[in-house]
Amino acid sequence: MPTPDRTSLDAIVQAARDILESQGLAQLTMQAVAGRVGVRAPSLYKRVRNRDALVRLVSEATLLDLEKHLNAVPATREPQENLAALLRALRAFAHARPAAYHLIFTNVPAPAKPDLDLLTRAATPLLRIAADLTGPGQTLEAARTITAWAHGFISMELADAFNLGGDVDRAYEYGLTHLTTAITKPT
Structure with missing residues (x-):
């Protein structure tokens, strides 16, 4: 049985935007976004391929x-x-x-x-x-x-x-x- 989704792409992008504004581009990492949305970093890769894709989405x-x-x-x-x-x-x-x-x-x-x-x-x-x-x-x-x-x-x-x-x-x-x-x- 698949595990339930704990976050959405919209939540990930919003968290990334918030991190960008509060901490800057250098701190915009998959790990930081995962922490902000309450999942482990590997879970983000289901929705966002990598940091470049995350920056593109933002x-x-x-x-x-x-x-x-x-x-x-x-x-x-x-x-x-x-x-x-x-x-x-x-x-x-x-x-x-x-x-x-x-x-x-x-x-x-x-x-x-x-x-x-x-x-x-x-x-x-x-x-x-x-x-x-x-x-x-x-x-x-x-x-x-x-x-x-x-x-x-x-x-x-x-x-x-x-x-x-x-x-x-x-x-x-x-x-x-x-x-x-x-x-x-x-x-």
């Missing part, structure tokens, strides 16, 4: 959350306002789950990388706004520029690397305003 859950978060940003008729709202939402997401946010930008081994379709879906709101701002010929370039600026700023902010004083919120608003102006096609 990345993918994060991307699904990010996609929902960004798609929930209300759209207006003004692409500049839409970009500002989207970048504020991205920043709020990063502050709410900083380790998970960093994970989606971390270079991990190929088996731990999230599905490209999920990355694309999470990027779709930005790509749509970038197309509105630049026109279809420069959408990808604009989206990459926006992402690089926002991620760089957010990463520095989360690392407490702005040491010269001043208002960081104001600096973020300044940056997104001027970035938006720089990439908007002339009318």
